[in-house]
Amino acid sequence: MTASVTQRIDLAPTRSCNPELAAGPWAFDSQPGYGPGASQADPMPSPVTHPGQLPQAYREMSSDQLHDRIRRAKAILAERLVILGHFYQRDEVVQHADFLGDSYQLAKAALSKPEAEHIVFCGVHFMAETADILSAADQQVILPNLAAGCSMADMADEDSVETAWEEICEVYGVDPHHVTPGPDGKLPILPVTYMNSSAALKAFCGQHGGIVCTSSNASAVLEWAFERAHRVLFFPDQHLGRNTAKAMGVPLEQMPLWNPRRPLGGNNPADLQEAKVLLWHGFCSVHKRFNVRQIAKARAEHPGCRVIVHPESPMPVVDAADAAGSTDAIRKYVAASSPGDVIAIGTEINLVNRLAAEYPDRTIFCLDPVICPCSTMYRIHPGYLAWVLEELVEGRTPNQISVSADVAQPARVALDRMLAAVPR
Template sequence: MADMAQTDDVLDCWDDLTDALGEGCVIPVTYMNSTAEIKSLCGKNGGIVCTSSNASATFDWSYSKGEKVLFLPDQHLGRNTAAKMGMRLDEMILWNPFKPLGGNTLEDIKNAKLILWEGHCSVHTRFTVNQINEARVKYPDVNVVVHPECTLEVVTAADSVGSTEHIKNVIEQAAPGTTWAVGTEISLVNRIASENPDKTVFCLDSVVCPCSTMYRIHPAYVSWVLDGLVEGVVVNQIKVDDDIRRYSKLALERMLSVV
């Protein structure tokens, strides 16, 4: 997902928005699943970082600072968050970085309250309303819980929507014998199912592939890194320049101050 918001493309977008609206009108908000450079861009321009669990709080903060929000890189999390807060769909526009003005007119940009970057999660966009309908036919008492990176149609059709922590907690706290269809990454669904043997828990998409990026966060790899640190060996050290570090930290600190 982070690769869908390349720095040069976002800078071009920011320049276009500044030319059209002036400085200070748009507050940039980036999902945690973004590069350090994008977080830095947000921090430098009065913006903030969010997670799926605190997106609403960061939206409230952002609209207290400016008239509009540029949300990136996941359009669906942005759209679902805004819709939940009562924003109309016609108050949102989609920004395609490969088209002039993101594929919008100047009037579109001036009228919009939310500018959504055209990015998405390749896993969560696999879930469909048809899958939900099929689950309800097979299990009439099924509870459907999905992640807000899913499309608005899927979120609307589900019984519950929330972050990975929300999904985990709502199933753990459910009554024994209940049935849960889950719209999120398959490895997490399998883990929740194994931790809740008194319930029926399954993924909405039976053939969905694990997220190749998240799957790299594996206990064996973490152990390897920690063992290296004990021995004085730093594995895969990541370095960023001072400006990126400073402004990224600022955007993260703003998030922590409002949640």
């Protein structure tokens, strides 16, 4: 799955959430500290460059200079380095990735290069944490820009989940610290966290018999969970949980929404007794933008077009689409299409643009006319990548992401279960 150089597609549509995102992100990273989605418990690495404090020289370099420096540093580091790139990254970064994939694929890719001393993760904070948990003790994981986080991951913090778990277990009459199977051998409830969550929440799942899922293997994970428990607490993305469980035949009335700001999540005990999936009140700000009106407009303007969306989209959007799937599933859907096909896609714009460039004999476009890239993914810029690679060449390790052993050990349990749940 080696990355190939792809044509750069600018944010060309006339309307964009913020066209300045295409430029250097340091203007958005003006405050010291971690950005959205980063673990608030993490100590700042040392030496450190705060977001917004990228050395001035890298901010002023031309694109050609930055790419030359990246290639030169990669050549020097050679087998000591592996660069992982998420599908949502900008093309200027993707062209330097050794592996390109979604969160599930990159979690496995982190295991495939045991000889690499340095894993540079061009993604967001929770992905770098996962890579550190799965990598060997002598490997270092680096996040080029510490402000690259995930607002969805911020929607479920450790304290809120712990509080919810205690309330839920009280309803089911079990000890929240030691949930045991009933007479039928099944647990009353089991936690499932989406990959888009902190290492602490992955550890919570590992400690309570739970598991991690990605959008690629969510169905396989829920099947695994229902073999072991009557119910699932699914966090932080309500839409992925609802869409996945509904496709498996779970009625909507058995999927109450858990709002952590309300007692019992806004539910009554009777509803919780009947529940199969308790859905955390979280969402992806990009995928939440897609709506049924956009699908109707696409079909009106392009009769016969097909629509595929990411399962983080709201349920009515998934229901109205022709297909739904992870970023890799969307890529495979387009690859299986034919020349002349028209495909409207509901996911992050970088992936859509990259597919449009890869298949110029098809009409491929984003459902959302107001282009909204993932602003935290966009914080990985060639300037940051050039800087961290040249620091590594000099023997310094900037922006290292390191998960403590007491968190990493139970999180690894939940992640290993995830890796074993192979999507069909």
